[in-house]
Amino acid sequence: MLSNGGGGRFYWARNQSLYTGKLKGIVVIFAWVSIQEIHLKNYVNLYSSLGWNSLVCLSDFLNPFFPERATSLAFALLNELVEELKIRPCPLVLAAFSGGSKACMYKIFQVIEGACEAQLSQDDTRLIRNCISGHIYDSSPVDFTSDLGAQFTLHPTIRRIPGSAKLVSLIAKGVGSGLDALFLTRFGSHRTEYWQTLYSSVSLGGPFLILCSENDDLAPYSVICSFAQRLQDLGGNVKFVKWNGSPHVGHYKHYPIQYRAAVTELLEHAVSVYSQKIQGLGERSAMEGMHDQISELICDLQNAAVNSNQSFRRVAQGPNDHFFLPSSAEYSSNKESGSLQDEQKGPAPPSMSAHTLLGQILFDACVPKNIEGWDIKFCGSLNGQPLASAQKRSPLNPIKRICRSKL
Template sequence: MMATLLVVTFIIGFVIIRLLSKTNGQKNDDNNNQQQQNDCDSQLKFIHLDYLPTRNFSLCPYELNGGKKKSKSIVIIFAWLFAQDRHLNKYRKLYLELGYNVLTIRTGLIQLLFPPFGTQQIMAQLIQFMRMNQDQYDTYISHAFSVGVYVMGECLVLLNGQSNQDVRNIFQQRMKGVIIDSAVDVNEGPIGLAKATTSNTLLQIVIIVLIRLYYIINYPLATRHYLESSKQIHINPIDCPSLAFISKDDPMVNYDDHIKTFEKHRNNGLIAMIKSWDQSPHVAHYVKYPDEYRSTLIKFLDQIMSNDDDDVLIN
């Protein structure tokens, strides 16, 4: 019975991967020329660390990108699915201008579908990075987008382990704030994955059905990990100030859940800010409302660095 379930699971997973990879590949072909042009126009400088795979990690140091001295502050960006550099660079440049190093974490589709062999391994590598660089950085900020919020939650799960208590202490002492943008929770995940890869309604329906079936069949290997990650995000175990960027018309985001969760954090004495719009695309709030996005982010960063507890911002 178990062998049959595993076979069915891998077949469904393979079909999902093929569907999403094919549709996303078509998008990449359409955008390839524009991306190459953007890369030529503005090239950021990165360094590669031997113990971090380049397909998942890229480190953009402040001092190599216009900074006059080394920065001891770092932002960890948990990218959305299929995120491209020409889009991520908008956020990297913003944080570089503010004096931060930027570590970007990408997660592939197959790594999302099989957490024990994917996202959890990537988060174990992030924990190792923090352990090896504990003397280099004294301030951490997390900025997670869409399914990247789930990936960040996996890190929180791993930090509950006894072997990672040293890094958990680093998190609690040095993680100054968490920013989430268009967070997709486990229940909205199928819709988010479908809409992120194709505008074809029929294909979206097929993808959603397959992923929900995958949730049911593959509960031990995947779904229970999604749920545990979601739990960690909701309870905020490190008691960290947080900021959310959301849109009321985003079908991939549970707007009411955001409001309730942030109210709970606020009642627990934490800084919890929400910036919302009536209409704004998924993971594109900064593109559509650059001035509002930037000013809200800077206000949040200023507030958490000064420990000035202000009223929650809900627009």
């Protein structure tokens, strides 16, 4: 199924004959004019044999010169991924080939980070971030300098034309140099933004696999090596694989066994990273749920405290109001307290139930359980009623007791 977006096109690809088991994830392939679409089938077959589906993104040649075209393509691609991941969330690995990192992929990162005018919803952005679990750079990233057009305008098929290749090469270089000169003033700011965005992808998590060759004339080894070192300095998990005899985007063709082993390891690691992310999200959700329960409990306790304070303010407001301390089981059988209540006339005074949790706590805290050995004497009155004060009596010396009796 082919979908068109401003600045390029993308489609789903999978060779079901190579793998019949359950799909493990999705590899998004970012390609540019420097790699033929037929050549991409080899990578689609590789990922399919390992149990991964492929979403192939083919960017237009002008995307590096017109970032808004790259943004439009990236936004359409993200919407396609969101629809798929909502149905079946799975690990997501981003694979950039040659200039695909500049023609579209870095705009994917900017949209996710909210650095573009095109915006996804917070839920969709969170879904994409949680699924991204790995990164692959094959002959990439390419440093976009002022001679970019002259380097990439000459298509590989044109180079292989005998005889007339020299004339065609001159025409292609002239067109490319004209584009570079036209956008030279914009290349400086775009180049800085491009590299900073690629470095920021470390925050998305997942391992990095960087595949390059010392003989690559379009993606210099020194540039890619510096990129890998910078990712490591930022905390990225980087595996750097270097060959000597492979051309630009030709590593899999020349070293299929080593290439397949490196990709297999990266994809397995991506599955592990995705599982850890999902587990972390589950634990975070559980903690948030516990926090909500604690917050509700605190609110209930605060409301109970407010209601209790209001009840205490109503106690002893008038001369006939009394505060009855709640008691334990003896409260119901205490005859004296019963007689006092019988003598009390008028509306029943506000009181607290002894059978409530708060009443039991107040009774245990305020009423002594053992009053033997206490001196009870009256020391005043409140509203015409005598008040009794109690003071615990310590054991006295027998001699002092005799002296007191003589007095």
